[in-house]
Amino acid sequence: MNIQVAIYDAATLGYKRSIEWNKESGQVECCGIAVDRDKGQVWMADWVQGEQLYCYDLQTGGYVRSLTLSPAPSLQQGIFCQDGCMLVSCDDGDADAGSFDNIYSVDLETGEVSLFRTMDDFILTGEIEGLTVNPLNGDLVVLSNRGIWSCFPTAVHVSYWACRRASTRDTTGRSTICTFTPRISNTCV
Numbered sequence: 001m002n003i004q005v006a007i008y009d010a011a012t013l014g015y016k017r018s019i020e021w022n023k024e025s026g027q028v029e030c031c032g033i034a035v036d037r038d039k040g041q042v043w044m045a046d047w048v049q050g051e052q053l054y055c056y057d058l059q060t061g062g063y064v065r066s067l068t069l070s071p072a073p074s075l076q077q078g079i080f081c082q083d084g085c086m087l088v089s090c091d092d093g094d095a096d097a098g099s100f101d102n103i104y105s106v107d108l109e110t111g112e113v114s115l116f117r118t119m120d121d122f123i124l125t126g127e128i129e130g131l132t133v134n135p136l137n138g139d140l141v142v143l144s145n146r147g148i149w150s151c152f153p154t155a156v157h158v159s160y161w162a163c164r165r166a167s168t169r170d171t172t173g174r175s176t177i178c179t180f181t182p183r184i185s186n187t188c189v
Helices: none
Strands: 004-008 015-020 032-036 041-045 052-057 063-068 076-082 085-090 102-107 113-118 128-133 140-144 147-151 163-165 177-182
Touching: 032 085, 041 076, 085 128
Parallel strands: 032 076, 076 128, 147 177
Antiparallel strands: 004 015, 032 041, 041 052, 052 063, 076 085, 085 102, 102 113, 128 140, 140 147, 163 177
16 A cells, blocks of 8 residues: 655645655545645545544654544545644435535544535535635635535635525536535534
């Protein structure tokens, strides 16, 4: 197994170095990577054994710790970190039965997990994958195998999101961009 985080120069896109996976951590694969810029850490999620998140020091590459999730969301896909909180997208719905997937928030100090939102804004259920926040406008973007969900933050801090679906639709099931507008606040911590 060769799990690692490859680090590239942002200006040149040239390879700089890798952070090697710690075999003693208990991690068996990697489904998502997120950087905590404030603490200089990189986190990895494990789809197979999703009870923990795994943290490495971004400068030294050393293994810092694992964080036990309580309760652990199943079938984790992507992770995004900001303001001491991790958002975790999960393929925990059932597309064939019309059951939607969810996004959870994780407190990076305690490991406490709470439902952030159910992704019932998609026209067709599917498998949500990665998620990120657009640094230019603060939009939360969630990739799904049947669409993309984008949302505008309701406050300056990107840890606040709440949205409602606009009229954009694609009934073919192909990937589309759906834009959402603010409705109410929902905090990540």
